[in-house]
Amino acid sequence: MRPRLLVTGAATRIDGPLLFMRRTLNVGLNHAVSVQGGDGKIRLGRIAALDDEFLTIELLEASAGLALADTVVSFYLEPLHFGLSPGILGRVFDGVGRVLDGGPPVAIHHNFRIDGLPLNPVARARPHDFIETGISAVDLMNSLVRGQKLPIFSGGGLPHDRLAVQIANHARLRGAESRDFAIVFAGIGVPHASADYFRRSFEASGVLERAALFLNLASDSSTQRLLTPRFALTAAEYLAFVEGKHVLVILTDMTNYCEALREVSGAKGDVPGRKGFPGYLYSDLATLYERAGCVHGLPGTLTQLSILTMPSDDIGHPIPDLTGYITEGQIVLSRELDRAGIYPPIGVLPSLSRLMKDGIGRGSTHADHPSLSSQLYAAYARAIQARVLASVVGEEGLLDIDRKYLAFGTSFEQDLVQQTAARTLEDSMAIGWGLLRGLPISELARLTDAQIAQYIET
Amino acid sequence: MSVARISWISGPVLRARAQGPFRLREAVRVGERGLLGEVIRMQGDDIVAQVYEDTTGLRPGVEVRGSGALLGVMLGPALLGRIFDGLLRPLAGTATHYVEPGMRTEASLEFSFRPRMRPGEHAKGGAVLGEVVNAAGIQQLCLIPPDAEGEVTTILAAGRYGDDAPLCSLRTADGASRAVAMRHFWPVREPRPIAEWLPSDEPLITGQRVLDSIFPVALGGKAAIPGGFGTGKTMLLEALAKSCSADVIVYVGCGERGNEMAGVLDEFPRLADPRSGRPLMERTVIIANTSNMPVAAREASIYSAITVAEYFRDQGLHVALLADSTSRWAEALREVSVRFGELPSEGGYPPYLSSRIAEFYERAAKVRTLAGSTGSVTVLASISPPSGDFSEPVTSHTKRQVRSFWALDVKRAQARFYPAIHPLQSYSEDALDLAAWWGKVYADLAPDADVPANEWSEEWTKLRRRFLTLLDEQARLERMARIIGKDALPARQQLILFCAELVNEGFLRQSAFSATDRYCGPQRQARMMRSITRFIAAAEAALAKGISCEAIAAMQIVRRLERMGEDIAEDDAQAFADLSLSMESEFSDLVALTGAKREA
């Protein structure tokens, strides 16, 4: 994008991220601007409001250092765009799509608006291709499918990065060697060490040349965080729907994104809602998370694996809550399991994959996969209930059957959830059947007689 | 038409200086692309409008053109079987994969028409002008618009015509002439008129046991489904769309996921209506305003949907309006209200939230139509309360309007116990009015030998109450067990816990993925309820004879009862009879065996 018109000295007021100036040009709402201060730094922004005399610019990068007199505003006469070509793979960008790795500029074949247009629901194809991640608590219990948006709900200090890398490195369609995949990674306000962990892991597994990295580090401008996922998703959509690749997008940490949104909205004087977040947080997040899926007639797909840390481990906090209302399920990490030394510490009960039903069962994974996972869920939920009861009245206060469930719960966590190496779905299923054999048949109401004969009574 | 020029714009809200008269709620077109908007405020010479499409690029000076009409939609035979955006513009057949701003209303479609009126006849608003048949062979009625009346001067003969072609001409009372086509315009925020409200004594059968038998909703009733994320609201609404006993389904995805809409579009044409055997899509109208589509249109989509529902009701049909989710509608209301500086009240929502909710639910009813037939609109709507907390404004205001409240429970959902309807937090005020209807279902079944004939009509009421009491006792006993331990409960109470679990597993749980169980008709529901009740009575009797709770729990029949939903097909009365026999013999064996042991 090249600026078309330059204006100097028209700024009348700067208030946090907002810059007010006299409207000397005929520009439109949401059009991009870049604002250069006397310090020489260039900041991106967009036109947030207009009236006959004035216009309001929302700066998407730090406004510190700007002055009224020497500020130069360049107008692009169109919304923010990102120039793209296959050359973005293997490259590292900053949070607003500028090359950061010292390499040459990326050739531009296409220019896409970073805040995309909503995909027509009619154009969407229903995602149904099961992805094997090698992780039992995911593959068996919360299966991921291509085109799904499945975030990881984590907490400070939990191994979400390791899990995300593991999924990214292992994810594959069963029985198929896919060469058409790509990874788009967006670090949003993450510490340098974390961004570096991802980069090194991708390098070690040899996928770095198929990855595009967008880095807004913890030390970078917080307002810029509103743009980072949009640049990353624009790149991902391009790779998926123009280049036909199966793209896995990792956005981390969405909590930082939401904090930045709260900061900007506070400065704009928006009416604060729950915990100070603006009322439009849901709609705003939807414009990011909904950029995933499959499209009729196009070969590529876009799968989102975002990471967010739940403030105070509270799943009811607006950030995880609103995310859960938009995404197609969630993988929840449990501090309790982590403390017990179980890796991956996936809390199976609060986790959910909504698209699992379309990706498993006869013809895709295994005819008995749905019943097995449903029965394991029912039994594990009973086990947790028994555990709660036992913690109050002691194990002696339990009935025999509850004690059996207690034992089931422990083995479920230690033998199924916990794992050191990747497992095939068949391995995971075999472990699952084995666990159910520890319960009386009368407890297995979710299995058919045939399944009991085949897997339990052997 | 009047014109105004933008003087201020921010997000979806603009202010414009009017150069002519505008009306509140008038539809407007903005700029070159003709973006659709609506006047929501008037201040002196200024109008404030909300725009239903992406406003990028708009600027001061841009023209806002009044349409002369209130925000409304075209109602006609082209609606069935298709998908539209929140303002009822077709979504299929667009040039790109994306929803571009400035889409226009579609061109006319052709249908075959057969008149039912003659020249010289006096036509009242809402009367049947003729019949229309669409490509799928479905017959619909063509109505005189409710706001028109007069003498038929000309009417076309049977034939194929465009849905916008004038079919008939009326001479109105003031001597003017008015043309009537297959489709007509109606403002979405205005309820369509009816002759009278009718009491409802008939249920909308949903095929879900926990709803029909425990928390039923009447035809023309209103039900809310609140629940935190992932508790099963959408799945439940989809299950209702697939199998409920309505003639027409209007499904509005309001601020929810694009993939869910794609799922419905993918599945419905392939699934058959359980009653007619025709593809489900043929009786369905889908309105989609997904979460990433413009916010203001989300607010309008609910009104478009209920207007469409009323239009089919006026043809003498029973319509189910499924809305997912009304919270997104309320949030859209809040977002727009905040934009133009209204003082927020509770939870940031505008002070008129509760009256808007009330107005919306008031449009659900069973009625005598203007044409004299019976029709209904049943509203079934989900609510997405923040953190799943039902004390928030949208849930609490809705609770005062609806008669059925189906609360989804996180604990049940986490155990993958579906539908996750919490039996103690949910209720149905319609249950009383529907008792007679259900009484007849029970009476029509081969009568239960244990129930005297004069009580057949009461059977449902009794069984239902019995189940609810049992579940209530379960909750109480579980609290107690947490203090004294489960093993310290007396055998009678342990049996209550066991039987309540059987009601849960064997009756309330219903798998949407099982081909047999995804739909459960009233008769099968009655047979299942009876089987479980019979078991409970036998178990209590056995306990009184000194048989232990463990021995009862270990009976073979328990598993049969827990699996009857999936194992016994819809019309298999014999299987229930067999079940009953095995139950009797296993109990008598158990009693005999225990007696023998005691003697030995």
Ligand SMILES: Nc1ncnc2c1ncn2[C@@H]1O[C@H](COP(=O)(O)OP(=O)(O)OP(=O)(O)O)[C@@H](O)[C@H]1O
């Ligand atoms: N009746 C059911 N039978 C089987 N599975 C179900 C049923 N209801 C819900 N589920 C499971 O739970 C998941 C979540 O359900 P659903 O999408 O309906 O939740 P929701 O309440 O609409 O959530 P949100 O508010 O986030 O939209 C489904 O994807 C499905 O896996």
Ligand SMILES: [Mg+2]
């Ligand atoms: Mg939903």
